[in-house]
Amino acid sequence: MKIENRVFDELQVGQSQSLRRLCTQDDLLVFANMSGNHNPMHLYDLDGDGDGQPEAYVPGMFLGALISAVLGNLLPGAGTLYRAQSLVFHNHAHAGDEVESRVTVTDRNDRDMTVTLATEVRRLRDDALIVSGVAVVEAPRRKLNYSSHDLPGLIVQRHRHFEKLLKRAEPLEPLVTAVVCPEEVNSLGGALRARAHTLIAPILIGNPIRIAAAAQALEADLTGIEIIAEPDPEAAARRAVALVQAGRAGAVMKGHLHTDQLLRAVLDKAAGLRTARRLTHIFVMDVPGLAHLLLVTDAAINITPDLRAKMDIVQNAIDLALSLGIEMPKVGVLSAVETVNPDLPSSIDAALLSKMAERGQITGGLVDGPLAMDNAVDMAAARTKGLSSPVAGRADILVVPNLDAGNMLAKQLTYLAHAEAAGVVLGARVPIILNSRADDDMARLASCAVAALHHAWLTGPG
Secondary structure (H helix, E strand, O other): OEEEOOOHHHOOOOOEEEEEEEOOHHHHHHHHHHHOOOOHHHOOOOOOOOOOOOOOEOOHHHHHHHHHHHHHHOOOOOOOEEEEEEEEEOOOOEOOOEEEEEEEEEEEEOOOOEEEEEEEEEEOOOOEEEEEEEEEEEOOOOOOEEEOOOOOOOOOOOOHHHHHHHHHHOOOOOEEEEEEOOOOHHHHHHHHHHHHOOOEEEEEEEOHHHHHHHHHHHOOOOOOOOEEEOOOHHHHHHHHHHHHHOOOOOEEEEOOOOHHHHHHHHHOOOOOOOOOOOOEEEEEEEOOOOOOOEEEEOOOOOOOOOHHHHHHHHHHHHHHHHHOOOOOOEEEEEOOOOOOOOOOHHHHHHHHHHHHHHOOOOOOOEEEEEEOHHHHHOHHHHHHOOOOOOOOOOOOEEEOOOHHHHHHHHHHHHHOOOOEEEEEEEOOOOOEEOOOOOOOHHHHHHHHHHHHHHHHHHHOOO
């Protein structure tokens, strides 16, 4: 974008310029961090005046900065320096409001080459005057023509999508969950935090001495929580499965035991929780900077899935996305390229899965592949490659070729892009909450919220 400033001799009374800005929740967080002003009146999720509702007022000095942006970028433009600025606040802007900041030249002082400008900020939806004032500036002395600068981008490490999931799960009855071997602080703490958020009603199965020691380390009270004594991990997993079979539990949660120990009980042909579907793992990921949830599958169970297994992987992911409120899930089946290559089996599987969805063998979502990672999630990359499908650049679900790829992708998003990842296994009679020892509080809570929402979707009306 080409920008040209106005030196003192070019400025005339009546000249005016303006900029528009959508004020977002992230703007409030960035300003709070930058300024050190953590007033709850200006934070999107806090109630600053005790009325039970978050105010999310845009800070006054943030609005003042929008005036300085017009002065520094447009009128007079590059080279402008402040002498004075008065501000009078007439109304409030909130996160989500679009505002327009305007400056108008009202006077020139030839003696010291300063310019006086009327300044204002208005809320566009109703043209309400939010801020008025007067600025006195030193006008540029040198004419400049330049391109607008590309500044480093900012990503706010906030997990808004998981916050919405927790809010969406709040009205549900707590999901009775058999927690297997919650015998150390992370696994027990995750179950207790989910209980405190009314996401689950845990039944703890394991070594009662170790469970009590973990509770003592957490300074947690286990009064009112059912504890089933079963010191052997595999026996504890079988007891959890039996609770589901008896209708006493609607989900299973992995605690401090190996995943294969838990899944052996789930997959037992005689007493397990098998269905016609293959068990598949899905990461539900909240990636900062991404406008929607991202589901990655399969990153934990199916090592080298064949086409039949990938059908279940895709269908389970679509069903989960629907239960989380994604109305028409868009599935990008990944390969190294976006064209079918006979020498690249993942590209052939992707094309076949796409055709299966067209023919109704996979239902509930839009499936396209093969897609490379870039053109699955980025519209510009999809346009560059000439892809015009409704999935390319917009994928909600990424289906990876094998477990290696899925595990690497999920961990790259977690450790390099600062994503949070909730883990759940579908394909059994009930959802299985599969947490990692490295998961933090939000990831564990989100995993329980995902399971609760999916259970409600499976058992609810219609």
